[in-house]
Amino acid sequence: METLDLRKELKQYYLPSAKKIELIEIPAFNFVMIDGAIEPDASPGTSPLFEQTMQAMYGAAYTLKFMFKKLPENPVDYPVMALEGLWFVEDGQFDIRYPGNWKYTLMILQPDVVGAEHFAEAIEQLRKKKPSPAVERLRLERFQEGLCVQTMHIGPYADEPATVARMEAFAQENGYQMHRKHHEIYMGDPRRGDPAKLKTVLRHPVTRQP
Numbered sequence: 407m408e409t410l411d412l413r414k415e416l417k418q419y420y421l422p423s424a425k426k427i428e429l430i431e432i433p434a435f436n437f438v439m440i441d442g443a444i445e446p447d448a449s450p451g452t453s454p455l456f457e458q459t460m461q462a463m464y465g466a467a468y469t470l471k472f473m474f475k476k477l478p479e480n481p482v483d484y485p486v487m488a489l490e491g492l493w494f495v496e497d498g499q500f501d502i503r504y505p506g507n508w509k510y511t512l513m514i515l516q517p518d519v520v521g522a523e524h525f526a527e528a529i530e531q532l533r534k535k536k537p538s539p540a541v542e543r544l545r546l547e548r549f550q551e552g553l554c555v556q557t558m559h560i561g562p563y564a565d566e567p568a569t570v571a572r573m574e575a576f577a578q579e580n581g582y583q584m585h586r587k588h589h590e591i592y593m594g595d596p597r598r599g600d601p602a603k604l605k606t607v608l609r610h611p612v613t614r615q616p
Contacts, residue, residue: 407475410484410517420488420591422607424558427576429612434550436520437490437513438466440543444508455540459512462532462540463489467514469528474519487515488607492587500588502566511587513549522546555584556609558593562601566590569608582612 413420422428442459450456467486474482492511494500500508525546532541555577559569570588577584591607 407481427557432551436516439513459540490591494587554609559606559608584610586611
């Protein structure tokens, strides 16, 4: 059985240092993706729709993993990668303290061996095992983020603005400006550990300042 050590191969993209901000080019990767929104007066931790969306995402990711592991010929084993979120608002300023108007795209990276036909088969299996409206919104898409600033944030999500401010200062000092969506990569589960030790990769695309 072939084993893909994605965590080792992609370490530079998913395990940055928490001690510094870095400028890094992010290549194109395959992702299972889904779009959604947090309901007014709710947060990701209290939204039933967000919970349903996460279940669909992990359902697809694990279904694909076991499909490849059980192939009768040339089976492949690989880890399910971390959940990622692109967060934004359609009007106003994104503020992590006020999630009631947030939009999001959730993503889980897939190895290049996963193609459209495999994804379609996984979705059909999910429809039979765990049907939900969220399953019907899943898609497989190639996404390239390009040049970004990133770092590892350690601590609760509520403390992210200070880290983002450091990232923005670093970008400006080096002649760049941050733009587009707030990207979080969840390296820990806030439900199972100490929030003070929670690890989240923060990433923002940048462009050269005019």
